[in-house]
Amino acid sequence: MSARPSLDELVDGLRVVRLPLHTRFRGVLEREIAYVRGPLGYGEWAPFLEYDAAEASRWLLAAIESAYDGWPAAVRDEVPVNATVPAVDAGQVAGVLARYDGCETAKVKVAERGQSVQDDLDRVAAVRDVMGADARIRVDANGGWSVDEASDALSRLSAYGLEYAEQPCTTVEELRDLRVALARNGVDVLVAADESIRKAEDPLRVVRMKAADVAVVKVAPLGGVRRALAVAHECGIPVVVSSALDSSVGMAAGVALAAALPDLPFACGLGTVELLAADVTRESLVPHGGVLPTREVVVDDQLVDRWEAPAERLNHWRRRLAAAYAELG
Ligand SMILES: O=C(O)CCC(=O)C1=CC=C[C@@H](O)[C@@H]1C(=O)O
């Protein structure tokens, strides 16, 4: 692996874009993304705006790996992908799913602030209706439920057949208690950990605590493809590869992880370029026939110019970069 680039080099190459979304996701309608540039091209560095320097520094390691080191060899040349359904009204579900060519799995956002379990039930019912009985449906609550709320909501949602529930509660202890409650109540829904892995000091604690059946692994929050591979290897439970609402540049890193894993039992949450209404490449990494290919993404500098964020945002991201860099060991 090459030596770490200097901060000056990274700051000099920094570009920042603002890409519009088709639908509100994670509360935003625009995604601000920074890129570092190295000998291998662009590396996506897009920690969400509210993240502090320590968290953003792990995302920076992933961007540096992409632009300077490249990724381990792939063992497959395409990976299955799930459709991602934001917390939209049930009536909008068919329109969202229509963008996901050939996907046989859907991930549905639930427990959105300001919505009810009935909204979730209606949305999941609409997904089942559009995709049919053979489709796999997973839900993601982003920690929005207490143990009791999750237990109640999942017992009702399980009527639609769930592959798993991602981060139903916030803490590892709650996830563990929920698993016990679900088993006691005879609710057959697996629990997957996302934030408990990607935002944790110790990403394996959730596994040691027997608080999850499935581990969601994401390249950027875990500090790169190699680090994510190590977490996947060490965790000892089935893993799902997912994304961080990246442009095609960041998505290619997710595909590289999914392509390098020895086992890939689940469709990957790597279909989110479909949520964006713009990209920095002419050939976006969006699923066709339900899969994404393992391939290089060629950035078009004209598109980077076209979507460039206002100058004050570049200055903001330069300061952010300096703070994140200082956190790297
Ligand atoms: O897993 C998917 O289908 C897409 C990725 C996705 O849902 C997310 C990406 C980035 C931030 C999150 O709010 C969200 C998630 O929680 O998994």
Ligand SMILES: [Mg+2]
């Ligand atoms: Mg999640």
